Structure formats: structure tokens, C-alpha cells
Amino acid sequence: MDTKAKQSHIFLFPYMAPGHMIPTIAMAKLFASRGIKTTLISTPQNIAFFFKTIERSKDSGFEIGVLLLKFPSVEVGLPEGCECGHMVETLEELQKFLKATSLLDQQLEKLLEEHQPNCLVADNCFPWTTDLAAKFGIPRLVFHGINFISLCISWHLINMDFSALLKSDSEPLVIPDLPDEIKLAGTQIPNFLKQETELRKFLESTAETERRSYGVIVNSFYELEPAYADHYRKFLGIKAWHIGPTFLYNKDTYVSLDEHECLKWLNSKTPNSVVYVSFGSVIKFDDAQLLEIALGLEASGQQFIWVVKKEKSDEENKEDWLPEGFEKRVEGRGLVIRGWAPQVPILEHQAVGGFATHCGWNSVIEAVSAGVPMATWPAFSDQFYNEKLVTQILGIGIGVGVQKWERFGGEKVGKRNIEKVVTQIMVGEKAKEMTSRAKRLEEMGFEEGGSSYKDLNDLIQELGLYSTAPN
Ligand code: UDP
Numbered sequence: 001m002d003t004k005a006k007q008s009h010i011f012l013f014p015y016m017a018p019g020h021m022i023p024t025i026a027m028a029k030l031f032a033s034r035g036i037k038t039t040l041i042s043t044p045q046n047i048a049f050f051f052k053t054i055e056r057s058k059d060s061g062f063e064i065g066v067l068l069l070k071f072p073s074v075e076v077g078l079p080e081g082c083e084c085g086h087m088v089e090t091l092e093e094l095q096k097f098l099k100a101t102s103l104l105d106q107q108l109e110k111l112l113e114e115h116q117p118n119c120l121v122a123d124n125c126f127p128w129t130t131d132l133a134a135k136f137g138i139p140r141l142v143f144h145g146i147n148f149i150s151l152c153i154s155w156h157l158i159n160m161d162f163s164a165l166l167k168s169d170s171e172p173l174v175i176p177d178l179p180d181e182i183k184l185a186g187t188q189i190p191n192f193l194k195q196e197t198e199l200r201k202f203l204e205s206t207a208e209t210e211r212r213s214y215g216v217i218v219n220s221f222y223e224l225e226p227a228y229a230d231h232y233r234k235f236l237g238i239k240a241w242h243i244g245p246t247f248l249y250n251k252d253t254y255v256s257l258d259e260h261e262c263l264k265w266l267n268s269k270t271p272n273s274v275v276y277v278s279f280g281s282v283i284k285f286d287d288a289q290l291l292e293i294a295l296g297l298e299a300s301g302q303q304f305i306w307v308v309k310k311e312k313s314d315e316e317n318k319e320d321w322l323p324e325g326f327e328k329r330v331e332g333r334g335l336v337i338r339g340w341a342p343q344v345p346i347l348e349h350q351a352v353g354g355f356a357t358h359c360g361w362n363s364v365i366e367a368v369s370a371g372v373p374m375a376t377w378p379a380f381s382d383q384f385y386n387e388k389l390v391t392q393i394l395g396i397g398i399g400v401g402v403q404k405w406e407r408f409g410g411e412k413v414g415k416r417n418i419e420k421v422v423t424q425i426m427v428g429e430k431a432k433e434m435t436s437r438a439k440r441l442e443e444m445g446f447e448e449g450g451s452s453y454k455d456l457n458d459l460i461q462e463l464g465l466y467s468t469a470p471n
Helices: 018-033 044-049 051-059 091-102 105-115 129-135 148-159 198-212 226-235 246-259 261-267 287-300 343-348 361-370 383-393 415-426 429-442 451-463
Strands: 009-013 037-042 064-068 119-123 140-143 172-174 183-185 215-218 240-242 274-278 303-308 334-338 352-357 374-376 397-399
Touching: 009 018, 009 105, 018 037, 018 044, 018 051, 018 064, 018 119, 018 140, 018 246, 018 361, 037 044, 037 105, 044 051, 044 064, 051 064, 091 198, 105 129, 119 129, 129 140, 129 198, 148 198, 148 215, 148 226, 148 240, 148 383, 226 240, 240 451, 246 361, 261 303, 261 334, 261 343, 274 287, 274 343, 274 415, 287 303, 287 415, 343 352, 343 361, 352 361, 352 415, 352 429, 361 383, 361 429, 374 383, 374 415, 383 397, 397 415, 397 429, 415 429
Parallel strands: 009 037, 009 119, 037 064, 119 140, 140 215, 215 240, 274 303, 274 352, 303 334, 352 374, 374 397
Antiparallel strands: 172 183
């Protein structure tokens, strides 16, 4: 051991979207809690959005440094200031956004040169960072922010010639070699994967650089998906450490939200009597779909909190997505939150007994940790794979039946279906069974001495990271 070693320093470089920033900030805290210096690399707007979370970590004694990069949106043809993933509206814009991220290489190189960190934890979306880290002789670890089952399915999809196996889009495709029979409809696989497209090439390069990187950090815990953790490491041979659920390290962030109006509202409700409805930070349903959700929730008779990514209109009756008189009719029974909701405290509130979700991995692991069953409504990305974990493997959810991969939740789900599935996760024998299974999983989460705790220790040890300078 080098006794002259000083405190180690890690750079964390997340993709610029809440679903990636949130677990990365938590991970930064996790490393900081072990006495390792951590620095978050991002752009001004992304840091501004999470400024309070980062500041609050200082109050809990965990110093997270920040270094800023200028995002070249205009250079790639995006509007000025478009530097957050959730601002991107089409696949064409997504391609430009990814191009812009690759143009950050020189700025990152300068920072690496200046600060000489011991390790670079960079998002899966930045394949070029593997070679950049190698240039400085430091390990690059990949962070996807997703789980083992999604990593396994994605790996097989990108590496198999499924176009030969997929006779038609309506036929299900069985993903080979997995621990369970996982079937995906052809339509649940994005079209850009089925041909030699720019996005497919990009994914191939992320897979290739992942293989050449030092290893992968996974935001999950072993007990949740042991067969897939083993498959990923042993069958696919990829080095990985699971350290999740990372959000548990952001818990102090939510303390000041205790006074949020919706939490007070929940205090007045009986246990497991409210369904929480929210679709993450990226999906924006159109007005017609929002209207169906409103009608479905109303018809279900269930109490609910529904988060809609829209601001309240100034003019009366301007909200075409709400049925006339909706909020009056459901007063006391349902609450509509416009904008950003304190999701973790809501899910953990004892009054919440179900969650209608798009199956973003952060949302799913937050629900699992709160012991809440789910109505699953995936749209894109890893969401269909997470749905399989929730409904087929863990048995803690029921799908609304979405069959089509659409980046912004394009497949319409009718009000009757919404009413049916929301009711099924809240009422009856099946709901009770799912809730008790979910509660059992809740008890398995992160704890000192648990598998994620141990994996983090192993990772720190293997990387030879020092917490403080020896005297
Ligand atoms: N989130 C929140 N309030 C909101 C919407 C989202 O706190 O109103 C948080 C949620 O708790 C989760 C993250 O944002 O941690 C969303 O990540 P996820 O992977 O579920 O979905 P994405 O936004 O990436 O599609």
C-alpha cells in the first residue's frame, strides 16, 4: 500500500437528464460518505436544477464538488439552452443531443488534466470516455442507472441477429439464454434497432466501450434480481458492482418537502388507500391521453395523486386535458399536481397503496423500496424490460397492455383500461397478494452489511481508493 497516498478523487459524469442526474448525485454522496472526494461534472442548467440537493448534501457533511461544461447546443443545431435530456422532443433531436455530448470531450480532457482524479465514472451514453480515461491511465466505470435485467436484455438485443428471428412485428420474440422466458413484441423493440441506423451504431459503440471499460456500476441490489445479476457477470462476463438503491442516499433531500401540500393531504388518508400516478421526467402525454387518464381515474372511484407535467393555466377553462369540472368533482378524493412532485416521500407515505408508472428504473426501485405494487405503462428505453421484472418475475404489478415502443408514450391507453388496472392494483385478492410480495421486497433493501454495501466496499478496495491522507 502506498503510504503517501492522498485522499482519492472521483469524477462523476452523468447524462444530462433527471433520471441519470438523480442516481448519480446519490452515488456521489455514497462515495463521499466513505471519505472519497467526489466531483460532479455537468452543465449549468442541470446543476441549477439539482442545486438544492447538492447543497443539502453539504449540510449532511458530504462535500460534492461541481465542475461545469459548456453544452454546445447551437453548434449541433439545437436551440440555445437546450441542455437537458427532457427538452429533446424527437429522435432527430436526440441524435443531435448525443452529438453535442460527444463534443464535450475536449472540455472534459482539460478538467482531467487539471484535477488528475483517480477514476472517472461516466454515463453509458458517453462511450468516448473509455478512451479518454485510458489516455490519463485511470479506470472508467460505466453507469447506466439501470438494473441487471435491462442490461442483460439490451446486451442480447444489440448482439443477436434478431431481425432474422423476428418474422413480423406482431410476433413475440423470445430473448435467448436468459434465466426466464422473456418475450417482447416486435413493436416493443424500437425501429432504429432493427436497421443499421445512426442510433443503432451509437448503441453498438456504447456496448463495445462498456466491454473495454473497467466495469459497470449498477443501481440495483442482488436480492431483487439474483438470476440476472449472475447472468450479467457470469454468462456475459461483464465486471459489475451493484450499489443500489442509490436514492436512499438522497433521503435527506426530501426532509424539507415534508410540508408539501400533497403530503399533508396524504396524512388525512387511511393506509394503502391512495394510488399515485406519475410518468417520470421525460414522457409528455398529449391532451387526448391526459383526458383519458382523468376519466379513467374518476371512473375507478379510487383516491389518487396525479402528477402532470403542465403548468396551471391562467385563464379559466383553458385546460383542455381536464374534463369539465373534474377537480371540483374529485375534490377530497383526488389531487392533481402540476409540475414536479416529491415522489419518494409520496411513495413512502403509508396512505399510498399503488403506483401507476411508466417503469423508469428510478421510479420502479423507489416503489419496490416502499413496498408499493404497480400499474405498468412503459413507453421507451428500458421501460419494457422493467415492466417484465415487475409483472412477470417479481409479481408486483399489472400491465396496462402497451405494445408499442414510442419515445413519448405514443400508444393510446383508453379510460376503461386505466380504470380497470388502477382498480386491480388497489382492490381485491390479487392486490393484496401483490402488496404483500412488494412489502417483502421492501424489507430486502440496502442496509449496512447487505449485498450493495459489500459491493461498494469491494469496488473501493479494488480501485485502491483512499479515504483520507495517512499521517
Ligand atoms: N421525479 C420526482 N418528481 C416528479 C417526477 C420524477 O421526484 O414529479 C423523480 C423520480 O422520483 C425519479 C426520477 O425523477 O427518481 C425519474 O426517473 P425515472 O428513471 O423513473 O424516469 P425518467 O424520468 O428517467 O423517465
